[in-house]
Amino acid sequence: xxxxxxxxxxxxxxxxxxxxxxxxxxxxxxxxxxxxxxxxxxxxxxxxxxxxxxxxxxxxxxxxxxxxxxxxxxxxxxxxxxxxxxxxxxxxxxxxxxxxxxxxxxxxxxxxxxxxxxxxxxxxxxxxxxxxxxxxxxxxxxxx
Amino acid sequence: xxxxxxxxxxxxxxxxxxxxxxxxxxxxxxxxxxxxxxxxxxxxxxxxxxxxxxxxxxxxxxxxxxxxxxxxxxxxxxxxxxxxxxxxxxxxxxxxxxxxxxxxxxxxxxxxxxxxxxxxxxxxxxxxxxxxxxxxxxxxxxxxxxxxxxxxxxxxxxxxxxxxxxxxxxxxxxxxxxxxxxxxxxxxxxxxxxxxxxxxxxxxxx
Numbered sequence: 024x025x026x027x028x029x030x031x032x033x034x035x036x037x038x039x040x041x042x043x044x045x046x047x048x049x050x051x052x053x054x055x056x057x058x059x060x061x062x063x064x065x066x067x068x069x070x071x072x073x074x075x076x077x078x079x080x081x082x083x084x085x086x087x088x089x090x091x092x093x094x095x096x097x098x099x100x101x102x103x104x105x106x107x108x109x110x111x112x113x114x115x116x117x118x119x120x121x122x123x124x125x126x127x128x129x130x131x132x133x134x135x136x137x138x139x140x141x142x143x144x145x146x147x148x149x150x151x152x153x154x155x156x157x158x159x160x161x162x163x164x165x166x167x
Numbered sequence: 168x169x170x171x172x173x174x175x176x177x178x179x180x181x182x183x184x185x186x187x188x189x190x191x192x193x194x195x196x197x198x199x200x201x202x203x204x205x206x207x208x209x210x211x212x213x214x215x216x217x218x219x220x221x222x223x224x225x226x227x228x229x230x231x232x233x234x235x236x237x238x239x240x241x242x243x244x245x246x247x248x249x250x251x252x253x254x255x256x257x258x259x260x261x262x263x264x265x266x267x268x269x270x271x272x273x274x275x276x277x278x279x280x281x282x283x284x285x286x287x288x289x290x291x292x293x294x295x296x297x298x299x300x301x302x303x304x305x306x307x308x309x310x311x312x313x314x315x316x317x318x319x320x321x322x323x324x325x326x327x328x329x330x331x332x333x334x335x336x337x338x339x340x341x342x343x344x345x346x347x348x349x350x351x352x353x354x355x356x357x358x359x360x361x362x363x364x365x366x367x368x369x370x371x372x373x
Contacts, residue, residue, distance in 0.1 A: 059286060061277065061357065063271045063275050063357075066357040066358075066360025066361070068285050068286050089286070089293075
């Protein structure tokens, strides 16, 4: 299978790998939201953390992904894209954009879905921690 | 970049991508590999019984007075049947679909706390492998393979018990029972993935 240069670059040099602290530290921190998602189809696990400033912008993001290179590249790209965005702006990122940017082959599109889900889950976690209204994304999963 | 308003594409739910993984899900539900091999439709089958059934069916096909095309077609079918039920995880997946259970795409749930546990285990495993010297790395990897094999055995035993219980009355298992089996199978897939990656290196490629 042929992969484009962007996906290979992100796979070999993933951006923003890591966490903002231990699990118990992160639980206490109200400025950090965590999204933990998985894909039962392939057994990949992805965790994405966002650090939000007082103006409601994502000032930093980290990820860890145990999965294939496409999942690693998708989450690496996602962390780059959400930095500097407001929560609402970050929530607008769609897996189709990741697919296009990385030229993901059709059999790896689920990796981009995982990254989109991780962003949404991290935003929801941040909102819950801070008593902000949360959005129901379930309707977006029911398509076609 | 495409417009942010572009509708999300999920290959598992979008008919344009449905043909990409025909081995899992839709097409499978229409083909009964147990019947094709002349086996009872159940999970508790040992490898020897499957191999025997395959050998008997293969011999039948070769002995049959049929055209080459017909023979090839039947052989292809029984090869496919064997491939689907040879591995216990695939056999469970196939049986669940034949019983009308949910696909991985429609029932994505996992046991409570499972993803968090997987994240922590994978993290610990990676740290230990990275910290080990070249000569010790294999031993560390082997240790985790033993761990994963034990988890695999646990999932297999639970799935076997769930199928036995669900099918014990001879009736169709309840929807709740079928969903519970899928949840167990979803967790099992993560363990299989871990074993594949331990066998194949860091992440199993792109």
